[in-house]
Every structure is written in structure tokens, then in C-alpha cells.
Amino acid sequence: MQQNRWNIRKATFIAVLAVSVLVTMIFWFVRSGATLDFAGSSIMIIQFVVLAFAIIVVFRRLKSAKQNLPAEDEMSKGILRKSAATAYYVSLYMWLAFMFFEDRIELERSTLIGAGILGMAVIYALSWIYHSYIRKSHD
Amino acid sequence: MTNRIRELRARDNLTQSDLARKVGVRRETIVFLEKGKYNPSLKLAYDIAQVFNLTIEEVFLFDPE
Numbered sequence: 001m002q003q004n005r006w007n008i009r010k011a012t013f014i015a016v017l018a019v020s021v022l023v024t025m026i027f028w029f030v031r032s033g034a035t036l037d038f039a040g041s042s043i044m045i046i047q048f049v050v051l052a053f054a055i056i057v058v059f060r061r062l063k064s065a066k067q068n069l070p071a072e073d074e075m076s077k078g079i080l081r082k083s084a085a086t087a088y089y090v091s092l093y094m095w096l097a098f099m100f101f102e103d104r105i106e107l108e109r110s111t112l113i114g115a116g117i118l119g120m121a122v123i124y125a126l127s128w129i130y131h132s133y134i135r136k137s138h139d
Numbered sequence: 140m141t142n143r144i145r146e147l148r149a150r151d152n153l154t155q156s157d158l159a160r161k162v163g164v165r166r167e168t169i170v171f172l173e174k175g176k177y178n179p180s181l182k183l184a185y186d187i188a189q190v191f192n193l194t195i196e197e198v199f200l201f202d203p204e
Contacts, residue, residue: 073163
């Protein structure tokens with residue numbers, strides 16, 4: 001019961017965080033008067049992917065809480081660890097590619113760093129999907 | 140490593156959710172265990188064997204190869 005309440009609280013916290021990020025994103029976009037060019041729309045799409053991932057996590061937690069089951073266990077924690085390790089390696093290559101293309105892409109440094117941070121989040125999400133649903137063994 | 144979890148669950152009339160609740164894991168973990176796609180920790184193997192009143196060796200079958 002205690003575990004269940006904790007699950008619901010944690011899921012609510014993630015949901016509130018995801019919604020506040022979404023609202024801030026829209027607010028920032030409207031206030032800045034930015035246009036949806038290729039770079040802008042790519043970053044927006046990536047942000048929505050990250051938010052979708054957060055929503056999936058919330059639904060999984062709420063589903064587990066509803067069935068009176070833990071939201072995390074040894075297998076899911078193992079998947080998170082493996083996803084983080086894979087994402088770390090892939091992110092290194094992404095940053096190397098960014099460094100290589102830095103002079104060739106006409107983007108501000110802050111935009112490039114922002115894209116890198118979002119890229120890391122997307123890589124982590126994709127890595128988690130791979131380890132959860134595509135990989136055959138979870139050992 | 141193979142296991143007899145599905146067979147023992149059927150014997151004791153337990154659903155995957157029931158077993159998951161008894162051993163404190165997510166239902167997906169039981170699904171992957173039954174499919175042989177996940178090897179449990181020693182503690183989880185022990186807990187599962189306890190639910191069926193058996194020893195670990197009677198539930199989990201080790202293949203030397």
C-alpha cells in the first residue's frame with residue numbers, strides 16, 4: 001500500500017514535470033517569435049519525443065500502481081542501467097560528430113549545445129526501447 | 140537455463156500478476172522469466188521457489204551446456 005502511494009506520487013511528479021516542460025516550451029516559442037525552420041522544427045520534434053517518453057513512463061507506473069505491483073524491480077533496473085551505458089557510448093560519438101561538423105553547420109554554439117543535450121535524451125529513450133522491447137535476452 | 144514457472148503457476152492456479160505480487164516484481168518480469176529471456180537473481184529465484192513450496196533446483200533447471 002505504502003509502495004503503491006509512492007508509485008502514484010512519483011508518477012504524478014513526472015507528469016507535472018512533463019506538462020510544465022511542455023508549457024514552458026510553447027510559451028518560449030510564442031514569446032520569442034521564432035520561426036519553424038529546419039533546425040527549429042527538428043528541436044521541437046525531439047522535445048516532443050522526449051515528452052512522449054516521459055508520458056509512457058508515467059502510464060507504466062500508474063498501471064503498476066493500479067495492479068498493486070512495484071513500478072521497478074531487478075529486471076527494469078537492469079534495463080535502465082544497460083540503457084544508460086549504451087546511451088553514454090553513443091552520446092560520445094554524437095558529441096564527436098558535433099565537434100567535427102561545428103564549423104560546417106551555421107548554428108549558434110548555445111543552440112548546438114541544446115541540440116546535443118536533447119540528442120542525449122533521445123539516444124537514452126531509443127536505447128531504453130531497444131533494451132526493453134527489441135533485445136532478445138534481458139540478462 | 141529453463142524453468143517450470145508456467146507449469147507450476149497453472150498447478151497452483153496463479154496468474155502472472157498474482158505471482159508477481161507475491162514475489163514483489165513487475166508482471167513483465169514473470170513474462171520474460173517464463174519465456175526464458177531473463178535469468179533471475181538468486182533472491183528472486185529463491186522467492187519464486189518458496190511460493191511453490193519447492194527448492195530452486197526443482198523450479199529452475201540448469202543446462203550445463
